[in-house]
Amino acid sequence: MNNYVAVNNITEVLTKKLLPTITLWNRLEARPRADDFDRALKAEVRDPLWMLTKQWQLGEFRGDDAGSPAFAKIQMATTRLTKYQADGMQVQAYDDKVPLEAKVEQKKVPFKLGAQEISLDIRLMMGRHWLKLIQSDFPAALRSEYIGLYPFILPDPDEKASGRITAHREAWQQFAAVAERSMDGYALYTHLKEGNAASDGTTQAGDAALDALGDRFTTWFEEFFLQPEDENNNAWLPPRMEYQFSVSAPDETDEKVMVADEYYHGHLDWYNLDIDPNKLTLETEPEVVLPPDPRTRDTNSFFPTTISFDGMPHTRWWRFEDGQTNFGDIDPDTTDLNKLLFIEFGLIYANDWFLVPFTLPAGSISNVKGLSVTNVFGEKIWVEPAGKGLDDAWKRWNMYSLNTKGNQQEPADNSLLVLPTVEKILEGKPLEEILFIRDEIANMVWAIEKKIPLPSGTGKHGGEAAFELHKFYQKILNQEIGDGIIVPEDIEFKANIRYQIMNTVPENWIPFIPVHVEGSSREIQLQRASMPRILENDAPGNAQKIKPRTQLVREGLDKDPVEAYFIHEEEIPRAGIRAYQTYQRTRWYNGKVVNWFGARKQTGRGEGHSGLAFDQIVPTKKRS
Structure with a gap:
């Protein structure tokens, strides 16, 4: 029986669906009849008519009543950052001579920790630089004069005040190696900053050329290390342990003020800033000179360019995508919305996106005032921003735009902020490192000095440094007992057990105790406290308070008078x-x-226990 059916008008048959067996196939599958799949995977095509019919089946001959963009006209309003304010301090004129990260994060390079001089490595570097400056044009004897005027003094190993140097072998060796042989360049720098001349105290006193080198020396150091002019005028906020700052730029009416309330992770970008609608301007002092008005408005015309990327799906079915992008190798989690959006964009959209380039300088804020697109049919289309509406509208969606603080039904800000920041920063090993942990058993917070800065300029493990310093003070006490300076009280224990009020913890564990916020009976904050240094055979009541050895925890200790340090709970x-x-x-x-010296903050690894205990019964330890 012949099952062949002749069709005279294929269009009528498909339209009226007269023969349901005639279908449109949108998927092609190879059916190899051998174990070798090489030929089947080649998808060989020998009939051009077959190719055309497949294009027809896939709907590539269907036309849409739309045209591709052929011409675009855009008006862009731009402005630039002109003011900077660090944590409520005096407003400064902003300049782009340094990256914004460096301006925000800069802190004073530590040269003293309490009464102890530190940063021996930088002091030596400064001294070597000064001796090089005077090497060629002045007598050779002048070198020895400066070494004598600004020397490194070797501390006495039998004095308590020298413990932070002599207790650590590596620090003691470095000080012993440079004592009376090298020049303390920072001592000369402080001498010059006090208004003195570089030639003071030398045989070349009053030499104008030598004094001019002093100005050159101070300029070199201040350009080498970026530091705040005023130690208190920096963006670091100790009670929060993070940076806070504000920047502003002239707007159409007043200023656009942007604030960063919680910056601590080291990479500064647009998402760290929020627009503050309650601030119309950053007030400056009369003597502050601001840059010229940076506001501009430009109208430019472009030919839109189709966006393309590796692995983008092709609109023609017989072309294969670039294999360099393997979407199947991406393993996103359910919370990785950015990856999921990227995959959706890469797999679905092809020639639906066009690019209109516009170059913006660093430190600028731009806003598209209007965008008109003309397609190939001559139709003009006005394009509105995708994120328009109220800033608090939960259905609004956009990217790379600033958030407006508060919940005041403010219009959304669709401007684009390009911060003057850098992509990569070289970061040295931590000079000091502190772990803040909660100890629920002792009902306090501990600041564990995991790494402390030695006076030589290098870091050392905090536990080792604490053990060595405790051993040093014990040695000094034993010497005083042996010399008869201190006579320990002879206590005769008649019982095998005794009552102990409290035990102790390593000296690198600094306690923070909960205290009430002033004026509040419920809110608490954490105040730095001190543990006693308990030495064997020490006289009762003679225990000294253990002070922290890191800048971050010593906040307020080096001021006159000493200030308490509080951290928000x-x-x-x-x-x-x-x-x-x-x-x-x-x-x-x-x-x-x-170059600058800055701080970072990261999430910790959980709670801890110090072993601190009170009201214990312990075995009696008899004197030997």
Whole structure:
């Protein structure tokens, strides 16, 4: 029986669906009849008519009543950052001579910790630089004069005041190696900053050329290390252990003020800033000179360019995508919305997106005032921003736009902020590192000095440094007992057990105790306290308070008078935090190298237990 059916009008048959067996196939599958799949995977095509019919089956001959963009006209309003304010301090005129990260994070390079001089490595570097400056044009004897005027003094190993040097072998060796042989360059720098001349105290006193080198020396150091002019005028907020700052730029009416309330992770970008609608301007002092008005408005015309990327799906079915992008190798989690959006864009959209380029300088804020697109049919289309509406509208969606603080039904800000920041920063090893942990058993927070800065300029493990310093003070006490300076009280224990009020913890564990916030009976904060240094055979009541050896925890100790240090209780979560300070280095777009000293904060690793206990019964320890 012949099952062949002749069809005279294929269009009528398909339209009226007269023969349901005639279908449109949108999927092709190879059916190899052998174990070898090589030929089947080649998808060989020998009939051009077959190719055309497949294009027809896939709907590639269907036309849409739309045209591709052929011409675009855009009006862009731009402005630039003109003011900077660090944590409520005096407003400064902003300049782009250094990256914004360096301007925000800069802190004073530590040269003294209490009464102890530190940063021996930088002091030596400064001294060597000065001796090089005077090497060629002045007598050779002048070198020895400066070494004698600004020497390194070797401390006495039998004095308590020298413990932070002599207790650590590596620090003692370095000080012994340079004592009376090298020059303390920072001592000369402080001498010059006090208004004195570089030639003071030398045989070349009053030499104008030598004094001019002093100005050159101070300029070199201040350009080498970026530091705040005023130690208190920096963006670091100790009670929060994070940076806070504000920047502003002239707007159409007043100023656009942007604030960063919680910056601590080291990479500064647009998402760290929020628009503050309650601030119309940053008030400056009369003597502050601001840059010229940076507001501009430009109208430019473009030919829109189709966006393309590796692995983008092709609109023609017989073309294969670039295999360099393997979407199947992406393994996103259910919370990785950015990856999921990227995969959806890469797998679905092809020639639906067009690019209109517009170059913006660093430190600028731009806003598209209007965008008109003309297609190939001559139709003009007005394009509105995708994120328009109220800033608080939960259905609004956009990217790379600033958030407006508060819940005041403010219109959304669709401007684009390009911060003057750098992509990569070289970061040294932490000079000091502190772990803040919660100890629920002792009902306090501990600041564990995991790494402390030695006077030589290097870092050392905090536990080892604490053990060595405790051993040093014990040695000094034993010497005083042996010399008869201190006579320990002879206590005769008649029982095998005794009552102990409290035990102790390692000296690198600094306690923070909960106290009431002033004026509140419910809210608490954390105040730095001190543990007693308990030495064997020490006289009762003679225990000294253990002071921290890191800048971050010593906040307020080096001021006159000494100030208490408080941390907001909510800043130490249950997981704790890790804070550290490092030297950082980067290169700005003009080729200038920028160095600064800054702090970081990260999430900790959970709670801990110090072993601190009170009201214990312990075995009697008899004197030997």
